[in-house]
Amino acid sequence: MVCNLISVDKDTYELLQQELIELRQVVASLEGAKSSNLLKSSQQQMDLFIEYIPAAIAIFDRQMRYVLTSRRWREDYNLSDRDIIGRSHCEIFADIPSYWQEIHQRCLAGTIGAEENIFPLGEGTIHWVKWQINPWYDKGSNEIGGIIIFSEVITAHKQLEETAICDRQQAAAQLQEKEQFLRGIYDGVTQPIFVIDVVDNYELRYAGWNSATEKITGISNAEVIGKTPEYVHGTLEGLEVRQRFQICIETGISIKYEECLTFQGQETWWLTTINPLKNSEGQVYRLVGTALNITERKRTEEALQASQHFIQRIADSSPNILYIFDLEQQRNVYANQEIGKLLGYSNQQIQQMGTQILPTITHPDDWEKVVTHLQNFTKAKDGEIYEFEFRVKQANGQWCWLYTRETVFSRDADGKINQILGVSTDITERKQAEMQLQQQAQNLENTLRELQRTQSQLIQSEKMSSLGNMVAGVAHEINNPVNFIHGNLIPASEYTQDLLRLVELYQQHFPYPPVEIQAEIIAIDLDFLKEDLVKLFQSMTVGTQRIREIVLSLRNFSRLDEAEFKDVDIHEGIDSTLMILHNRLKAKPNHPEIAVIKEYGKLPLIECYPGQLNQVFMNLLANAIDSLEQSFSGEQGQIRICTEVCNSKWAIIRIIDNGLGISQEILPKLFDPFFTTKDVGKGTGLGLSISYQIVVNKHRGNLSCNSRPGQGAEFVIKIPISQS
Known part of the structure; x- marks a missing residue:
């Protein structure tokens, strides 16, 4: 006999010894059971x-x-x-x-x-x-x-x-790859021990077995090496054996099962355990199996197997967890082997958890859902199916999602439900895909919102830039001719005075002019002309001065030459904005003039983007005027502008109107992009949003609104005096 001894580490040896002891105990307990209890x-x-x-x-x-x-x-x-x-x-x-x-x-x-x-x-x-x-x-x-x-x-x-693209997390346990043949572990062990090599394309070949297996099968160790399960067990039986081996390979965990095998023409029953061995890449390359002869026990169970084993095979063949849960005992009284495969708990661990199995393995966030689900069965009808999804903890500490369907299985003598039948399916991958899709949707929504906000800012900035260019251009074009006219009014007035004095001298020295001249003096009303011509030049001077002030306000509002932080007088910006809005403040046929009350404090020069800050003043003042035009028909509208310094570090600008105010439901949305309470075509919903971005993001300040319906609205701008 060829001796193919190999070395095996101590842990593997002790593991096999323990398994053999447990197998013997199972046989002993089964042989002592009375057959009458199994029927x-x-x-x-x-x-x-x-x-x-x-x-x-x-x-x-x-x-x-x-x-x-x-x-x-x-x-x-x-x-x-x-x-x-x-x-x-x-x-x-x-x-x-x-x-x-x-x-x-x-x-x-x-x-x-x-x-x-x-x-x-x-x-x-x-x-x-x-x-x-x-x-x-x-x-x-x-x-x-x-x-x-x-x-x-x-x-x-x-x-x-x-x-959905499922991002599956795979944990690869790196184990030392070495030969773990079982040939050298006490060749005299009475239980069969065999080794299967998993070669290319998951083909299965026997690598050998111990002498106990030789006696049972009648096939020597040397003969079986390299043979397939079909060679050892025949075509049909070998195919079943192969499929059980394949399950162990696919799951990567130890499996234990009962099987009926024919050796030397005799049918025998075995309790077989298959342990997978993995290489450093986590792939199963070898199976080590042990078997315990349970033929006697099976003969005792023959009558019971006609029905019960048939059901057991159905349950164990199911890819889902099948179980019977006792409501009174609060534990599973039956579960197929899939529960061990999916959750990774041994039968001993499940038994130890007992009535605490659900509280132990259920996710804390799902526990209330499970309790509510179980309460449904106090009034459940036969045939009703209750469905729910929840998370359970696997033996490795990871959480998996289960989709569970449960129905009434049995009642006591009083008709009270005492057991429910359930089936659970692992839907972890589906839930992960759903969560990934939800996260992607949320990310897309956030990105879209940010793009919309950025787009609105770009549009408004482009509009304001165009407006600034136009205002600056208009101011420049008006300024030159107005300066020309204003500069020539003084000498023109002086020349006129000289001519009038000359006319007076003619009247003094020639009091009786010819008839034709007297007629022309009467026609042009010379006395009125001399008096009104002086007033005319004075009025023209006042008008050109007013035009020069408006041009200065327009140039101050546009501030195109100040794209960087500048130290500026905030009050000038406010006054320039009011000058541009002057026409909207005047009295109209349907409402009186809107009064502007300036309560300016003593402000130092503020470091800011002056053009952008003027844009904020324009938006807030224009909104206040809109509110007053809608709410005060025939009554005096009023806008108060207050400025002050806070803690010597902050400049506070308050713009207050006495309009109808803003409801509490609208206030939280006031600065959202595209939100507006104006009629279609009268507002874009961008003004306050962009103002908020300018104050908060560009100036590291704060923009808020205080308002109650019927009590007007107050917008408060708070920006640092210095940005450094």
């Missing part, structure tokens, strides 16, 4: 379980006629009001593709399958269906009696997968 289940319990399980399950005979279906199956395939038991599957779904019939025939030959396909539901409706198909065996003849199909309509999930 209590009935076909009625199986029917009740399948009817109310929140999963789509259908059982067919060899002619693909319906034997039994769950309520969820009938709901998913629109069969709720149709008697389908005994009818052919192809008769109900006449449009079923031929490849589905081929799948059914392969399963009737012993093949187990699981895929995702599209399925016609009739009337032109197509859905994506995730399904798993298994044969079931007749108890008496041990031949295939038909097939079982588990299905789930996943159309919504497929659509979500097409629209």
Whole structure:
């Protein structure tokens, strides 16, 4: 006999020893159980379980006629009001593709399958269906009696997968890669130990087994090396063994299961444990299995397995967590193996948590939701299904999302619900995709809002720049001719005085002019002309002086030559703005003049952007005038402008009107872009928003509004005297 001893670290050795001890204890406990206690289940319990399980399950005979279906199956395939038991599957779904019939025939030959396909539901409706198909065996003849199909309509999930990019976090545990053959661990152990190599494309090859396995199988260690599961177990049995190995590879965690294997023509039952070994990249490269012979226990359970094991296989084959929760004991009295795979807790850990399992693993933010959900069952009716989503903590500390459907399973003698049946699906990836999409939507919304605000500022700034250019240009063009006229009025007045004095001298020395001259003197009213001509020049001087003041105000308002911070007189900016708005302050046919009261304090020169600050004054004063024009028909409108210094560091400018005021609901939105209370076409909603940006962002100040309906409005500008 070839001795292929290998070295194994102490931890692996102790782990295997502990596992062997546990296996022996399981056998001992099972052999001591009385067979009479295992025969209590009935076909009625199986029917009740399948009817109310929140999963789509259908059982067919060899002619693909319906034997039994769950309520969820009938709901998913629109069969709720149709008697389908005994009818052919192809008769109900006449449009079923031929490849589905081929799948059914392969399963009737012993093949187990699981895929995702599209399925016609009739009337032109197509859905994506995730399904798993298994044969079931007749108890008496041990031949295939038909097939079982588990299905789930996943159309919504497929659509979500097409629209969302899931950012899956993968934690790769780096383990030292080395050989961990089990050949050298006490070759005399009575339980079978075997090793499977996972080669390219997940092909499985036996790497060897111990002498106990040689005795049981009749195949030597040297012969089995490099062979496939089909070589050892035959085609059908080998395929089942391969699929169980594949589950361990795909999940990457240890699995334990019972299996029926035929060795040397004898059928035996085994409790098998498969442990995956991973390389430094986290990939499973080898499987180490141990098996415990439980044939005697299985013989004791033969009567019970006719119904209960059938249900157990259904539950364990489901990709979802199936469980029965006892409301009185506040714990699970049954759960399929998927709960261990998904959550990572061992059966011992689950048992230790006992009645605290839900408070322990439920996310604190979802606990109230779970409590409310359980309270619904105090008044639940049979057949009602309650759905909810919540988060649970896995053994590794991470949170996963579960979508749960629960229904009434059993009642006590008084009709009170004592147990509920539930099915939970892992929807973590879907929730992560939803949260990612929500975050992306929020980011896009924030970006759009910022773009709108920036665009509005650019538009308004461009408008103000154009206005400033126009105002400065107009001021410049007016200034030159007005200065020319104003400068020539004085000599023109002097020349006129000289001519008038000359006329007076003519009148003194020639008191009796010719008749023609006397007639012209009377025609032009010479005395009035001499008196009014002086007044005319005085009026023209006052007019040109007024024009020069307006031009100065326009130039001061535009401030195009002051794009940087300047030390300026704030009062000049306010006065220039009032000069431009003077026409709007005058009396109109429908309302009297708006009075402007200046209560200027003693302000130093303020370091600011003068042009931008003038824009703020223009927006606030124009809004105050708008408010007064709308609210004071025939009454005296009033605008008070107050300035002061605060703590020698801040300049405060208050613009107060006695209009109708602003409601408390509108105040929080006052400075939002595009928000306006004016009629369509009378306001863009940008003035106050841009004013806020200029004061707060550009000058590191504050702009606020105090107002109550019927008591006017007060806008307060607070900016630092110095920006340094």
